[in-house]
Amino acid sequence: MGWNLLAQTATEPSFFNGPNGTIWGWIAGTMLVGFAILIGLLYMPAQGRKYVIAGFTFVCGLFYVLLWLVPTPHDRNPDDVPRGKVEEISFWLSDAVNVFGGLSNILVAMLLLLGVFSLARIHIAKIIKQQKDWVFSVCLIGAMVLIIIAGYNKWLTELNMDPAQLEAIGKLEPNAWPFYKKSQDFLFDGLLQNMDAAMFSVIAFYILSAAYRAFRVRSVEATILLATALLVMMSLLGLVTLYWNMGVDLITRGDPASFWNNLKLKEIADFIGSSFRAPGLRAIDFGIGVGALAMALRLWLGLERAGGSN
Amino acid sequence: MAMPETTNKMFGEKLLSIPRWIWFVLVIILATIPQFVSITIPNVPEDSSAALYKELMTLPEGSTVIVQTDWTKSTQGESRGQFDALMRILMRKNIKFAFMSVADPQASEVARNALKELNAERIKDGDREYKRWEDYVSLGYFPGAEGKGKEIGESMLDAFKASKDKDQNNVERSVLESPVMKGIEKVGDLSAFIVVTASKSITIALERLQDKVKMLGLVTGVMGPETVNYYTSNQLKGLSIGLKGVYDMETMMEYGANYPDSSGKNFYNMKKYTDVVPNWPGKKNMDRGTKYYLTLHFTIGLMIIAVIIGNIGVLLTRKKGNE
Numbered sequence: 001m002g003w004n005l006l007a008q009t010a011t012e013p014s015f016f017n018g019p020n021g022t023i024w025g026w027i028a029g030t031m032l033v034g035f036a037i038l039i040g041l042l043y044m045p046a047q048g049r050k051y052v053i054a055g056f057t058f059v060c061g062l063f064y065v066l067l068w069l070v071p072t073p074h075d076r077n078p079d080d081v082p083r084g085k086v087e088e089i090s091f092w093l094s095d096a097v098n099v100f101g102g103l104s105n106i107l108v109a110m111l112l113l114l115g116v117f118s119l120a121r122i123h124i125a126k127i128i129k130q131q132k133d134w135v136f137s138v139c140l141i142g143a144m145v146l147i148i149i150a151g152y153n154k155w156l157t158e159l160n161m162d163p164a165q166l167e168a169i170g171k172l173e174p175n176a177w178p179f180y181k182k183s184q185d186f187l188f189d190g191l192l193q194n195m196d197a198a199m200f201s202v203i204a205f206y207i208l209s210a211a212y213r214a215f216r217v218r219s220v221e222a223t224i225l226l227a228t229a230l231l232v233m234m235s236l237l238g239l240v241t242l243y244w245n246m247g248v249d250l251i252t253r254g255d256p257a258s259f260w261n262n263l264k265l266k267e268i269a270d271f272i273g274s275s276f277r278a279p280g281l282r283a284i285d286f287g288i289g290v291g292a293l294a295m296a297l298r299l300w301l302g303l304e305r306a307g308g309s310n
Numbered sequence: 311m312a313m314p315e316t317t318n319k320m321f322g323e324k325l326l327s328i329p330r331w332i333w334f335v336l337v338i339i340l341a342t343i344p345q346f347v348s349i350t351i352p353n354v355p356e357d358s359s360a361a362l363y364k365e366l367m368t369l370p371e372g373s374t375v376i377v378q379t380d381w382t383k384s385t386q387g388e389s390r391g392q393f394d395a396l397m398r399i400l401m402r403k404n405i406k407f408a409f410m411s412v413a414d415p416q417a418s419e420v421a422r423n424a425l426k427e428l429n430a431e432r433i434k435d436g437d438r439e440y441k442r443w444e445d446y447v448s449l450g451y452f453p454g455a456e457g458k459g460k461e462i463g464e465s466m467l468d469a470f471k472a473s474k475d476k477d478q479n480n481v482e483r484s485v486l487e488s489p490v491m492k493g494i495e496k497v498g499d500l501s502a503f504i505v506v507t508a509s510k511s512i513t514i515a516l517e518r519l520q521d522k523v524k525m526l527g528l529v530t531g532v533m534g535p536e537t538v539n540y541y542t543s544n545q546l547k548g549l550s551i552g553l554k555g556v557y558d559m560e561t562m563m564e565y566g567a568n569y570p571d572s573s574g575k576n577f578y579n580m581k582k583y584t585d586v587v588p589n590w591p592g593k594k595n596m597d598r599g600t601k602y603y604l605t606l607h608f609t610i611g612l613m614i615i616a617v618i619i620g621n622i623g624v625l626l627t628r629k630k631g632n633e
Contacts, residue, residue: 104457
């Protein structure tokens with residue numbers, strides 16, 4: 001026990017973790033505890049809630065700060081034993097990374113669930129009250145339910161098949177697929193994925209329209225920006241690059257040492273990229289990094305008012 | 311007699327007021343026509359693409375890599391081509407891979423479907439089928455990219471002890487029991503960590519893993535400019551950017567990098583990149599990149615024309631105003 005509390009060891013089979021890998025007991029138990037905590041937080045006075053959230057944030061943040069500050073074991077073998085208190089802390093931190101990582105994954109997954117819940121709540125209310133455009137809400141809820149059913153149906157059906165059966169289905173032509181496969185394919189690949197692609201492709205129209213209307217030579221700066229953008233765009237096109245460079249080769253007469261080789265499209269694009277774009281982006285990234293660090297410190301230390309009190 | 315207002319419009323004003331629908335129709339036409347034309351456009355691969363190709367071609371046969379696939383159909387124009395080229399190389403070199411996603415819940419399923427198509431292509435070409443569990447496994451979707459990256463950096467065994475995939479008997483088992491993950495205890499045991507992404511997930515992975523394993527990236531054009539910083543600082547050992555990156559990969563798969571053909575000539579001359587890397591003769595190499603590269607020419611060409619027309623319109627209108 002002690003420092004090795006979080007070390008990963010094989011668990012004995014039980015109701016919660018049976019020999020066939022059943023984890024439904026764990027899921028049910030965790031959900032009950034999770035909801036109890038949530039309800040407790042909801043009914044807690046705002047001042048108390050602030051301290052609970054700030055404390056939780058601080059402990060989680062402290063873990064990663066310690067992980068960064070304390071040297072972690074390198075090339076550690078499973079049977080390595082810590083020598084002294086410092087190594088014990090180091091080993092414990094290393095073991096706990098998995099637990100904290102798992103917690104962060106669960107929290108983000110909960111956010112996804114919260115999104116689904118929020119979406120469902122708003123749109124079901126809209127349907128019940130028959131507010132404006134409630135038909136679209138019916139489409140949304142219907143589509144959500146259908147794709148959940150189709151996805152789970154496929155997973156569960158295939159889980160109970162033997163390999164030969166699964167292989168035989170895999171070799172079938174799409175029109176001979178069983179209903180579970182056809183429905184999932186129609187909803188996921190046929191509709192969702194293609195609508196996703198269609199939505200994204202609309203951007204091309206807006207980019208063109210915006211370029212035509214907004215990309216104007218209004219000042220010296222705008223002219224420089226326009227010329228740079230055109231050169232970089234042209235450098236992406238193999239045919240344009242080929243003929244441009246052939247033009248330069250006519251001037252240089254194939255002399256690799258000629259100064260005019262610098263006017264080749266790739267050279268110009270590389271110059272723009274490495275001398276202006278990359279340093280500019282580095283500067284922006286650096287600024288964002290410093291800002292994020294400041295923000296993280298404020299959140300960690302509970303200095304952000306909105307994080308705890310509201 | 312009064313003339314209609316439209317006929318009185320100056321030429322410059324006319325250039326400035328081309329209806330939006332005309333541009334939209336032109337985009338549709340120019341993006342569609344090249345899909346039916348298959349030509350090999352001259353291309354000199356970028357150095358970053360060549361470095362990526364070399365790293366992939368020198369991965370030890372039979373080793374394991376992780377492919378973090380964070381793209382869906384919204385960016386398939388670029389990402390699918392990158393994913394296909396990457397998978398073709400890995401499969402031809404018998405490299406085992408485990409794929410995972412951190413950016414989008416759909417991404418794993420999209421990758422699985424793409425793999426099915428690539429497998430069908432292999433079987434059609436007489437190559438062996440790449441088998442789930444024995445040759446590749448799906449590690450799953452992890453919504454907390456930062457935490458997962460840290461876990462992977464600490465211990466592969468702990469990071470994926472809860473991940474399951476179906477074995478050859480269609481039974482769900484821990485991925486750690488699969489031949490793919492055999493002997494992989496630390497991230498450094500992988501021969502590479504490859505990210506195919508349309509988002510910032512590559513930055514999150516780099517921040518946590520770049521000093522522990524060889525990292526390679528295949529990103530969309532939008533993500534390219536900021537990701538290239540990690541390539542120039544040698545944190546990424548190879549990088550394919552956007553559709554040009556896809557075409558670069560396909561060109562090198564077909565012709566090699568600085569690799570002379572039977573007559574002793576190179577298909578193209580890379581000035582700065584000098585490493586010689588062979589090609590894959592007799593295989594399907596030119597695919598989506600080749601198909602879409604002409605479309606890129608047409609659509610960027612249209613955009614350049616639109617910008618020029620708009621600016622001529624402004625200049626003519628200004629000139630008329632000054633008179």
